[in-house]
Amino acid sequence: MISNTGSLAGKVIFITGASRGIGKAIALKAAKDGAKIVVAAKTSTPHPKLPGTIFTAAEERTQQTEMKRYDLMNNINTRGTFLVSKTAIPHLLNSKNPHILNISPPLNMNPRWFRDNVAYTIAKYGMSMCALGMAEEFKGKIAKHLRVLRKDPFLLSPPPVYLAHCRASLLLPSRSRQTNEQQTGHPLLPCPPPPPGHPLMPDFYLDEYDEWQAKMAQKLITPERGTAAGDTPPSSDGxxxxxxxxxxxxxxxxxxxxxxxxxxxxxxxxxxxxxxxxxxxxxxxxxxxxxxxxxxxxxxxxxxxxxxxxxxxxxxxxxxxxxxxxxxxxxxxxxxxxxxxxxxxxxxxxxxxFSSSLALRQRTEDGWKLMNKGLQLRNLSTTSQAPSEMNSAPSVEDSPSPCSPGRDSVTVVIGSQWGDEGKGKLVDILSGEVDVVCRCQGGNNAGHTVQAEGVTHDFHLLPSGVVRQGCMSVIGNGVVLNVHSLFEEIETAEKRGCTGIRDRLIVSDRAHLTFGLHMMADGYQENDEKLGTTRKGIGPSYSNKAARLGLRVTDLVNEGNWKSFEEKFRRLAEYWMRVCPGLDYDVENELVLLSSYASLLRPMVEDTVVYLNNCLRQRKRILIEGANATMLDLDFGTYPYVTSSNCSVGGVCTGLGIPPCVIKDVIGVMKAYTTRVGAGPFPTECKDDVGDRLQRIGGEVGTTTGRRRRCGWLDLVVVRYASMINGFTAMNLTKLDVLDDFDEVKIGKSYSLNGQPVEGFPSNLNDLARVQVEYITLKGWKKSIRGVTSFDDLPQAAKDYILKIEELLGVQVKWIGTGKDRRNIVVKP
CATH class of the missing domain: 3.30.1050.10 (SCP2 sterol-binding domain)
Structure with a gap:
């Protein structure tokens, strides 16, 4: 897949010939990169008075070429190129990034190119002369690009979607490239390697064509790799x-x-x-x-x-x-x-x-292609919209299995405590090195704070990677999506400088929806049960999902499905009004809002299972951002004081539709102390001055709820248990600088109950509330480490604290947070 960068945000691009091929692909690519697009496209359908089309006209020889057709070709190619350029030049001269990109053949004067298509070649060469002439005339004022292509991009070059990446990259401001182009009119193409297995073929207008043709003929009669030279071709009988x-x-x-x-x-x-x-x-x-x-x-x-x-x-x-x-x-x-x-x-x-080995390979490949084709067709029928050429993931490579060697390209970031560990900052840092960042579970009850370039972003549904222009972001099927909250968050991020989010965000068609109805039901139930929920409707949404009463994104965005959606929604509202008597809820108002959001959401919706698995087969780097944390996991947390989804590594696979074998690293995130929001047991909680200081210095207020967090010393029993469940390969220790002013710091090493050591983490909350914590006390460093970026520059006492954590946990602490900004981090060797 060629990623969308947002690099053309604010640019206006006028494209002629955008009905098909490279012109269409460039328009789509530029739009995905944030440009405003105006297109003028010819039709390939026959004119009511002029017989044939532009294609058949191009194929005719001199005696068969009527003058009307000659005029048609020259008007479209030569006159059109000159006229559009002439009209645009006054505006381009006032532009900060002026470009004209002209796609036409080289001026090869070998008569054989004129012989078969005289009229058409004259028209195409006129385009090239226009480009070269204007490049010289406006040298130093307008970047004029001439790209050599032969007449039909569908037949001989890489796919238009691939070529579009190369062409679109020419439109970016680059002093080193522009200098060359303004002097010569010929670009230096910064293209990545061509798609695997797709041969590059030369222009019809290049003299090297004959040599290439001979090589291709030889290649066709050469036995395929893996086939014995003496093998006979397959029989064609029947x-x-x-x-x-x-x-x-x-x-x-x-x-x-x-x-x-x-x-x-x-x-x-x-x-x-x-x-x-x-x-x-x-x-x-x-x-x-x-x-x-x-x-x-x-x-x-x-x-x-x-x-x-x-x-x-x-x-x-x-x-x-x-x-x-x-x-x-x-x-x-x-x-x-x-x-x-x-x-x-x-x-x-x-x-x-074929031979047995080739037959096996063919059957395996076809099986995967069938699965991909079936899922893609299902997605088209579900969303009533074909995925964009530029957003669709690459096709399957030679080896069809995503678990083939070298394809363990997924990194997972998971909270190891009760949430609020600072996962968003690490995800923001790591997202600079990956292609895709995903959310796999939870909803807008999660709160991830990212500080980048002096700007603070609070994300609840959006993956933290959206601040990176080079990343795609995915909201997976395991997430419960509040559409209103999503677009509020997008608008806020856009106002704070995050551009191109809507083009870089993909939402699973299988994700379940959270409505205002769920939020009201959540508040109603919380008044009775006092579980300390965020009242964001997460529990009721997941309970509807489990009871098979829920509505999914695919139900909302399918244009021909609104009546069915409305009926299901009314039944859902009736259900909650029975469960929560006296619930004051305006059904009609929410339906109006949902109808307006459906059109905004529709372009972002895709089958993310297919998208991600295709990315895996192309060895794309994927980062998964866990929400909430392990001790809030529905199965492994302090039940019932937990969230309603699986926040551990198992939720990654079920929430995104990827196999476990592709997960390479699972990074656990823990604070240098422990916090918890809401009710539930908390063995190392400090209900004294220490707790107050941690809360005040650490700014421990919930991103989602605004509630003060309960604070206490680091509990390694909790983190060790989370490591058993998730298999952490490395740890990120956050907010170490909060401990700068403490004379001593403590680590909860183990639990005992009734004088007996406790192995693991108690499932019975009464037992957990009565455990005694054994602490290790270390000397504080009494020195500010805020902004330190080297492990060697940390005070020895801070190093001792980190090394003791590694010793007790048995996992390397690789990242250490020393402040809020993404630059305030130590990468430990």
Whole structure:
């Protein structure tokens, strides 16, 4: 996946030719990066008076080219390029970051390029001359880019979505690049490596083409890696009939709607015959014979090459270039053939007689592709919106399993106490090194504070990584989402300088929703039970989920599903009004609000299981931000004084849909002392001056509730138990500077009950309330460490405190917080 950076925020980009290919992909990419986009796009449909299209006009030779078509090509290419540039230049001269990006071929004067397409080549070369001339005329004033491409980006280059990244990067202000471009009119392309397995093919207009063509021919006859040189190609006996049967079997409304074309296949050689495929008129037709009327496209091919192509052993582009595939008709519709072939292969309906090892690999790959295709189609039908080209994760690599060696690219950050440990700061720091940051559970009852560049951000639903422009953020299926709270949080963050959040945030279609109704029910129940909840509706939301009464994001954003959503919501409201008599709740008002939020949320919704698993197969680095903490876990915490979700490492897998094998590091976060909000046992709580000092110096007030936190000495029994559950590979010790002024500091080492040592952490709260804590007392350092960034610069007493924690816990303390800002941290060697 090419990530969205937000780097074009505030820029206005006018794009011509944005109906397809590179132009469309650049528009999508730039929009995702924050630019305001204006597009002018031509249509590829026939004109009512001018026969044919721009594509068929380009293919005609001199005698077949009518002057109307000649004018059409030159008006679009040469005149259009000059006119748009001329109109834009006065505005560009007043711009802080002026660019003109022109995509056209090099001026190769070899006559063979003119021979077959004289009129079209004149039009395209006119674009190139315009670009070169204006680059020289406005040198030093406007960055003028000329990008060499051959005429049809669909046939010979990497995918448009990939090329868009390279082109969009040219539009960024860069002094070193602009100097070169303003002098020569040719860019230095800062492109990443091409997609794995996708061959780069040269321009039609480059003389090296003949040499490349010879190499490709040699490559086609060279045995595939892993196949013995003497192996014979797969038999084609009966395969042509089988292939068309499989095309018939996969026909559905979605394929017909996306294809919209009729094809005739003229198969030569061993299984000679003619086949007609109608992918335009529902329910579709696949039959032997030429079919009725004239097809949009006619393909002519040898039997063996046809079988290879549908087996995925030969790309249509390669077959076309080598003369093995002949195409007659609408080129644009011919390009859709590859999508049909992908559907056939994904359905795993074609069997070829390869060697056993190749057959096994093919079956494995097809199985994963089928799963991905099925989930993607399900997502499209659920959200009523196709995922953006730029937001969709990369396709599956050669090895289909996310648990293949080297794919343990997930880091998890989990609180090891009762929450408020300072996880957000570490996540903010680590997010600078990852591609995706995720929330996997909880709701807006969590509170993560991040200080970055002097600005304080309080996040409740948004992953803390949103402050990083290079990161995607994911809210997983395990989260209960309060839509109103989400957009309030986004707006607040945007006002504080976080740009491009809406383009970098992906919300799971399977996440359950929290409503104002749940919040009122939470408050109603809290008045009776006094569990110390945040009254954010989290408990009622999860209880509805478990009882199968809940409503999910997919229910809200599906445009054709509002009536069903409204009915379910009214039933849910009736349920809570029965459970909580006297509940004063305005159902109609909330429905109006939800309707308005649905359109805002819809562009962010995606199947995050597919998204994340595809990222894993591409070795993307993923960071998981745990909410709440282990001792508030529904199963392992001090029940019932807990939250309503699994805050331990198990909640990561169930809350995001990723396998355990991909988790490489689990980082536990603990304060240098212990705090707790709300009710529940707290063995090391200090109800004296020590507790008051910790609360005052540490600023211990809940981010979500505003309540004062109860404070006490560090309880390593709690942290050790959390480490047993989560398997911590490293620890982050936060707020060590809060202990600067204490003459001595204590660590709770172990518990005893009735004179007997306690192993583990008591599940019975009566026992937990009666345990005696054994402390280790260490000398305080009585010196400010605020802002220290080196372990060597810490006072010896502070080092001793850290080393004692490592000794008792058996896990390395790698990060030590020495202040609020992200820069106030020690990375211990």
């Amino acid at each position: 395969q042509v009939d089988a292939i068309f049967n499989q095309i018939r079997n996969i026909l559905n409304e979605d394929i017909i709607q996306k294809t919209g074309a009729t094809y005739v296949f003229e198969i030569k050689g061993k299984e000679q015959g003619t086949w007609y495929v109608d992918l335009k008129t529902p329910p579709g037709v696949v039959e032997a014979g030429p079919g009725p009327g004239s097809p949009d496209v006619t393909f002519t091919m040898d039997t063996g090459d046809f079988v290879k192509m549908f087996a995925g052993k030969m790309k249509p582009t390669t077959a076309f270039m080598m003369g093995k595939l002949k195409i007659k008709g609408d080129t644009q519709k011919a390009l859709k053939l590859e999508k049909v072939m992908n559907n056939v292969r994904s359905a795993k309906m074609i069997t070829f007689q």
